[in-house]
Amino acid sequence: MRFLLPMLLVFSALLCLLPGCEPKEDLVTTDNSAKLEFSADTVLFDTVFAQVGTVTKRLWVYNRNARAVKVSEIRLADTNPGTYSLLINGDETRIANDLEIRGKDSLLVLVKAMLGPSATENKPFLVDDRLLFSTNGNEQDVKLVAYGQNAYFHGPEEHISRNTTWPKNRPHVIYGVVVVDAGVTLRIQPGTRIYSHAGSVLFVRGTLRINENTNPSAELTPTDTATFVRFQGDRLESFYADIPGQWVGIQFDSCSSRNNLVRFTEIKNASFGLLIFNRLNGPHPRVTVENTILRNISGEARSFGGGSGGQSFEGAGVFGISGDFDLRNCLFTNCGEYAVRGIGGTYNLNYCTIANYTPIFRRESASLWFTNELADRRAAVPNAVRVTVDNSIIWGFSSQTDDELFFKNGNTYRANLSIRNSILRTKEYSATMDVGDKLGFNNNGNQVGIEVDPKFKSSPARSFGNKFDYRLDTLSPASNKGVFNSAIPRDLLNKTRSVTAPDLGAYERVNP
Known part of the structure; x- marks a missing residue:
């Protein structure tokens, strides 16, 4: 009996060396039905001032499959070169290759935008691009959209x-x-x-x-x-x-x-x-x-x-x-x-x-x-x-x-x-x-x-x-309780005040 426990430990270790003992989430699938999912189909930046960097936006890339997938490439389409930048696994890059995402796990991609001046001068303008993902022969993309303003x-x-x-x-x-x-x-x-x-x-x-x-x-x-x-x-x-x-x-x-x-x-x-x-x-x-x-x-x-x-x-x-x-x-x-x-x-x-x-x-x-x-x-x-x-x-x-x-x-x-x-x-x-x-x-x-x-x-x-x-409000006790001041005949929104009984405060009452 005294040798039973050591033998069991050795046997367990040998079993883990067999291919069948590798955790399923670590096994990489090459099935082309294994696609990625994303936290959003569009990364949208609100109005961005030209030549000023934006706040960083997060995009989560999900592998919903039981097995791991290898993303052969993540890159910008560069529809508008130099506008967007990526941070993947702590590295600032424009292209990342052979990234493995374990089963039921995710990858975080950080996106920033830097817009140059637009030929439209004083009007708002739109600058878009696409973030491309290649996995097992599948091509997927997420849109990047920023509204710019000089x-x-x-x-x-x-x-x-x-x-x-x-x-x-x-x-x-x-x-x-x-x-x-x-x-x-x-x-x-x-x-x-x-x-x-x-x-x-x-x-x-x-x-x-x-x-x-x-x-x-x-x-x-x-x-x-x-x-x-x-x-x-x-x-x-x-x-x-x-x-x-x-x-x-x-x-x-x-x-x-x-x-x-x-x-x-x-x-x-x-x-x-x-x-x-x-x-x-x-x-x-x-x-x-x-x-x-x-x-x-x-x-x-x-x-x-x-x-x-x-x-x-x-x-x-x-x-x-x-x-x-x-x-x-x-x-x-x-x-x-x-x-x-x-x-x-x-x-x-x-x-x-x-x-x-x-x-x-x-x-x-x-x-x-x-x-x-x-x-x-x-x-x-x-x-x-x-x-x-x-x-x-x-x-x-x-x-x-x-x-x-x-x-x-x-x-x-x-x-x-x-x-x-x-x-x-x-x-x-x-x-x-x-x-x-x-x-x-x-x-x-x-x-x-x-x-x-x-x-x-x-x-x-x-x-x-x-x-x-x-x-x-229409029942406000501040209505019609003021004293007219000829130097201030209109309210904050330029509404004419009552000469006989103006309202208190910055606003003349809205009519019911």
């Missing part, structure tokens, strides 16, 4: 040193830091699209004028492309459409930037939408913002101005350190830290909608947040904060706060605060009058409501998905 490229250390207009005939792509020099004006035509690479900044030392002479004659649609200038990240795959923090934002220099105007504009995917960093409290830059949407804004703590005494700041739709902002007909939504944050400076909001639900963030701060404290250890004392909110909706939801409004040390600059004819989500300031250091803004009968749901047409609180409409 673009103007700016950066990475570009200085705009003379008055310049960015035309709308092609997209503009910003890489790195693009500086508008002091004394220089950059104008942007209606309908222009600006795509910003990771870490990029448009730094305005001079003047930025967007849509300065645009006066549409008719009401616009939410998807208007002829009028609105749109800033966003340069990752054009649908997955990135609503991802914040893909680029830094637009910064205005505190020393020399003046007379800035941002109209009919959408700014999204940034860490900061519009930023004034005036740490030394010099002359205040002023930015007028009209008919503008700031969405999907969030950023990690960041330092500005060549260092700020160790102080860093989180993202915000509008962020001012001793800067002045006039905000009219503006929508703020999905701002992960702040919609508007002011450390000193003047902030005038009229007919604005703050709909800051932030469903993908754990937001712990109020959407509107102000203080008169020092910006950092080296800062001068900021001017007292001045805040005016008229005909607006300050709303949103965060599981971490019951307030979308906060004034730090507000009692020390109470005389500079005015909130009228607005809906507010706040418990901190829900009293009808000030009591000691506790401020109350539900006073003089001029508030439409504290903690009164404005009832948007659709929002994360009322519907599913990620496409929301912050115009007012």
Whole structure:
């Protein structure tokens, strides 16, 4: 008996040397009925900027057969030579030979596209190819399709040193830091699209004028492309459409930037939408913002101005350190830290909608947040904060706060605060009058409501998905509760406001 176990082990080893003991999945079949299957019949690249590489796409090649197959060749048809490149088994190649795929196993092929300029100049163009597979005499293919677009490229250390207009005939792509020099004006035509690479900044030392002479004659649609200038990240795959923090934002220099105007504009995917960093409290830059949407804004703590005494700041739709902002007909939504944050400076909001639900963030701060404290250890004392909110909706939801409004040390600059004819989500300031250091803004009968749901047409609180409409529902308590301002006779989409009883917020109510 003592020799039985060693004999069994030897016998088992000998059996494994026989052909019949080789695992079936390792046996290579030459049957021409053994074909491959693919995770997709077409590898599709969304719009790709000419001369800029795309994100890598994955194609899985499946062997559904019980036995292994040998792929004698994988290659590009090269219908458009030099456009597509492959990565197979870690090697960048255009042709791969004699690749074995075990039974019931798969192979991963990575595909990238690099498009050259098209003769169509300013129009989108299509560049296609085929990825060919030869297996046991079978010829199979997967289509490769990329939609290309020529673009103007700016950066990475570009200085705009003379008055310049960015035309709308092609997209503009910003890489790195693009500086508008002091004394220089950059104008942007209606309908222009600006795509910003990771870490990029448009730094305005001079003047930025967007849509300065645009006066549409008719009401616009939410998807208007002829009028609105749109800033966003340069990752054009649908997955990135609503991802914040893909680029830094637009910064205005505190020393020399003046007379800035941002109209009919959408700014999204940034860490900061519009930023004034005036740490030394010099002359205040002023930015007028009209008919503008700031969405999907969030950023990690960041330092500005060549260092700020160790102080860093989180993202915000509008962020001012001793800067002045006039905000009219503006929508703020999905701002992960702040919609508007002011450390000193003047902030005038009229007919604005703050709909800051932030469903993908754990937001712990109020959407509107102000203080008169020092910006950092080296800062001068900021001017007292001045805040005016008229005909607006300050709303949103965060599981971490019951307030979308906060004034730090507000009692020390109470005389500079005015909130009228607005809906507010706040418990901190829900009293009808000030009591000691506790401020109350539900006073003089001029508030439409504290903690009164404005009832948007659709929002994360009322519907599913990620496409929301912050115009007012037909039963909204914000309807017909505003005070007409002749300087702002139309809403964000250029719809005429009621002279006798306009609606609150950025949108005049849609008719039932």
